[in-house]
Amino acid sequence: MSDNEQSDWRNSTIDAAETREHPETAEAVQAIERLRGSIDNVDTAIVMLLAERFKYTARIGQWKARAGFAPADNEREHRQIARLRTLAEQAGLDPDIAESYHTFVVSESKTRHERIAAQS
Numbered sequence: 666m667s668d669n670e671q672s673d674w675r676n677s678t679i680d681a682a683e684t685r686e687h688p689e690t691a692e693a694v695q696a697i698e699r700l701r702g703s704i705d706n707v708d709t710a711i712v713m714l715l716a717e718r719f720k721y722t723a724r725i726g727q728w729k730a731r732a733g734f735a736p737a738d739n740e741r742e743h744r745q746i747a748r749l750r751t752l753a754e755q756a757g758l759d760p761d762i763a764e765s766y767h768t769f770v771v772s773e774s775k776t777r778h779e780r781i782a783a784q785s
């Protein structure tokens with residue numbers, strides 16, 4: 666493969682019209698499109714579940730602000746991380762991915778808890 670061909674290949678996506686017509690890539694295009702449909706379904710479920718999770722944490726934020734509790738609870742976080750890492754292992758997911766997800770959502774909830782506390 667020439668340098669030019671190599672860089673064309675690296676920049677190509679399945680959306681280019683010719684990939685559909687090429688016998689060598691047509692099967693891959695179809696398989697990827699089917700898998701993208703599954704990914705869209707999973708992403709939809711994740712966004713719905715995140716919306717539900719943040720409704721619960723918003724209510725916790727209000728209770729914490731009212732009761733004078735700190736936004737963060739490190740012990741709870743450690744227990745959550747241990748639980749999620751075990752679940753991930755059982756599900757065949759890299760536990761680091763589960764922990765990164767936890768870090769992201771919990772840091773967002775704490776930011777929101779702090780906002781609620783500052784407003785009340």
Ligand SMILES: O=C(O)C(=O)C[C@]1(C(=O)O)C=C[C@@H](O)C=C1
Nearest residue numbers: 722725736737738741742771774
């Ligand atoms: O369980 C709590 O105390 C929460 O405020 C919820 C939550 C979470 O998003 O799961 C957020 C912040 C805490 O540090 C721990 C957990």
